[in-house]
Amino acid sequence: MDSRRRKKAAMQRKLQQLRSVTNSSAVNRASIIVDATRYIEELKQKVDGLNSELGTAESSSISQDELPMVTVETLERGFLINVFSERNCPGMLVAILDAFEELGLDVLDARVSCEDTFQLEAVGGESQENESIDAQVVKQAVLKAIQNMD
Numbered sequence: 843m844d845s846r847r848r849k850k851a852a853m854q855r856k857l858q859q860l861r862s863v864t865n866s867s868a869v870n871r872a873s874i875i876v877d878a879t880r881y882i883e884e885l886k887q888k889v890d891g892l893n894s895e896l897g898t899a900e901s902s903s904i905s906q907d908e909l910p911m912v913t914v915e916t917l918e919r920g921f922l923i924n925v926f927s928e929r930n931c932p933g934m935l936v937a938i939l940d941a942f943e944e945l946g947l948d949v950l951d952a953r954v955s956c957e958d959t960f961q962l963e964a965v966g967g968e969s970q971e972n973e974s975i976d977a978q979v980v981k982q983a984v985l986k987a988i989q990n991m992d
Contacts, residue, residue, distance in 0.1 A: 910934075916977045921947070923963075928959055946968060947980070
């Protein structure tokens, strides 16, 4: 009989703790448990929302932090384009070459290394029918191509 009272008292303490944690005003056990279930669902939704916000923030900061360093120098007839990235991404070379093609640049000479890091040094010459473009346009086109690799 004494153990039954201890169990009942322990159950009442646990229910009281549950009521205080969930801010429940319920009196009976079933209502307290229903309130606790709702509270847990709300917490799950908050966690999911925070995780998605964190994921969005991380993905945007990663893409900005991991953008490669691009330098473009104007040559007599064309450009010297250097691209360096701390990490190699599949398709980066293709994206850059597509950007050159869209700009009407012919690759006259290139050196590429894409083992652990990505390095590209290319000389791009303007094709005859292309209107003149400047180094900033080339740089922006390369960066945009890399960002849109997905």
